[in-house]
Amino acid sequence: MQRRTEIPPTAGLPLRWRDLLPRPPRLAKRAASFLGSDDALLTCSGSAALVIALRALHAMAPSRREVVMPGYTCPLVGLAVRRAGLEPKLCDTEHGGFGFDPRQLEATCNERTLAVLPTHLAGRVVDVATISHIAGNAGAFVVEDAAQALGARVGDDSVGMQGDVGFFSLAAGKGLSIFEGGLLVSRRPDVRRAMGDVQQPWRLDWELRRSAELLGYAALYHPHGLRRAYGDPLRRALARGELVQAVGDDMPDGLPFHRVGRWRNGVGSAAIGRLPAFLAAGNHRAARRLPRLRAIHGVHVFGDGPGQHGTWPYFLLRLCDRATRDLAMDALWTGGQGVSRLFIHAMADYPALGPIPGDVPNARDFAARSMTISNSPWLDDVTFESICRVLERVARARP
Structure with missing residues (x-):
């Protein structure tokens, strides 16, 4: 279903x-x-x-x-x-x-x-x-x-x-x-x-647009609203083979540059008070789930080194090869389970950026083998376990 x-x-x-x-x-x-x-x-x-x-x-x-x-x-x-x-x-x-x-x-x-x-x-x-x-x-x-x-x-x-x-x-x-x-x-x-000293001009048109988008975000950022606002556009982009658009890597015509208005500033002022507790809950959730992911053969999960205390918006994984990563994404990306890719290409391979000096074979390899799993509080343990089982299955399918 x-x-x-x-x-x-x-x-x-x-x-x-x-x-x-x-x-x-x-x-x-x-x-x-x-x-x-x-x-x-x-x-x-x-x-x-x-x-x-x-x-x-x-x-x-x-x-x-x-x-x-x-x-x-x-x-x-x-x-x-x-x-x-x-x-x-x-x-x-x-x-x-x-x-x-x-x-x-x-x-x-x-x-x-x-x-x-x-x-x-x-x-x-x-x-x-x-x-x-x-x-x-x-x-x-x-x-x-x-x-x-x-x-x-x-x-x-x-x-x-x-x-x-x-x-x-x-x-x-x-x-x-x-x-x-x-x-x-x-x-x-x-x-x-x-x-x-760098001036940020006031742009009423952009601030009105961002304010309307913030109201939409507040209304739709939950599992039911995200189905329409994020999931359905994602699946349409994937059906067209537009991976860059699916993850939001497509380049805007320009970068808006303007001051943030009082109302959006105030929204952030109110919400930031809950941020420490939200991040702490995410860290606790990640600590519970990391051992399960790290037990899967052929999966490397990036974590913290000595003295480092990162946050956990999602789990960043590197799989053993591109074919295994692609098998996992074929099975999981359209399922609404919070599985995605981060940036589709290495920086050198976005046509919209034009040529950039630098040889980056390791970056290309990382782009070919990486994927992400959400650490959202809405991802329950049953769904998380189903993702892990898919990863185990595709890992076994590779020689």
């Missing part, structure tokens, strides 16, 4: 009707307190946050124009680099993972490098200390892409506070969402001043 509900691919904090009531716009202040930062800058998206950070850093080092990105990351990162008027450059990932290969990074950075962008993907924490050392030797800044890692920590410190700049996303489905939004933090007063 076909499911009448849909599990989202990532665990986002549901909004409550009380969050929608008008209230003082204090999201940046409350986010800064949550992150342990002196200040935070609210932006209209994570991509806009990156644009602001890069424009500010370029003003501080105008002779540098290259921004080094991992070969596997969100394609909007490349779009944001170009929107900032800079040149994206790729560095391959470590074999079997999504973090920078340190030796490749050292070879990639030079006197033209403005910034290096390590990515805390899937709530997992990457080694920023090593990256900062390599970038520092080249005189470059470090911008932490923590779009998917709001609440993740290294020791007692938030991600985003180890490099020169950190940015977070408040998009739909993220741990905290105002439908589209972003946050910028920096431990450096000079960088914070430079970012504050």
Whole structure:
């Protein structure tokens, strides 16, 4: 029998009707307190946050124009680099993972490098200390892409506070969402001043659109509403063979750039108070389910290293080969169970981005073998076990 509900691919904090009531716009202040930062800058998206950070850093080092990105990351990162008027450059990932290969990074950075962008993907924490050392030797800044890692920590410190700049996303489905939004933090007063000098214009048309979308998100972000808002469009895209559109990797015509209005700011101000408890529940749920996933032959689940305390919006898996991953996705992707893929391609393989310098075979291999399983509270134990059994079955089917 076909499911009448849909599990989202990532665990986002549901909004409550009380969050929608008008209230003082204090999201940046409350986010800064949550992150342990002196200040935070609210932006209209994570991509806009990156644009602001890069424009500010370029003003501080105008002779540098290259921004080094991992070969596997969100394609909007490349779009944001170009929107900032800079040149994206790729560095391959470590074999079997999504973090920078340190030796490749050292070879990639030079006197033209403005910034290096390590990515805390899937709530997992990457080694920023090593990256900062390599970038520092080249005189470059470090911008932490923590779009998917709001609440993740290294020791007692938030991600985003180890490099020169950190940015977070408040998009739909993220741990905290105002439908589209972003946050910028920096431990450096000079960088914070430079970012504050980048103007965010007021655009009533965009803010009205985002406000309407946020109301729709508040109404439909539950298993029944998501069937129509997310699941049915997903299955139509898959039926057409449009994988990029299915996961939302398709490029917009441009990146909106405007200030966030008072109402959406207030919605986030109200919701952020529930975020620590929501993340703690997700961590507990993940701890219960990780052993089951890790017991499946041929499945690697990314987790935390020593001193790292990530968040768990979803489980990021690497399977033994592409054929096994594809068998699993054929069996699970259209079932409404919260199984998905993250980014369809390595960064070098999105035609809409155009050519980007850098050879990234490890990133291509990771894109070919990875998949995700939601850690949403709506994914019950029975459904989770059924997913695990499919993974076991496809693993046995491969020689």
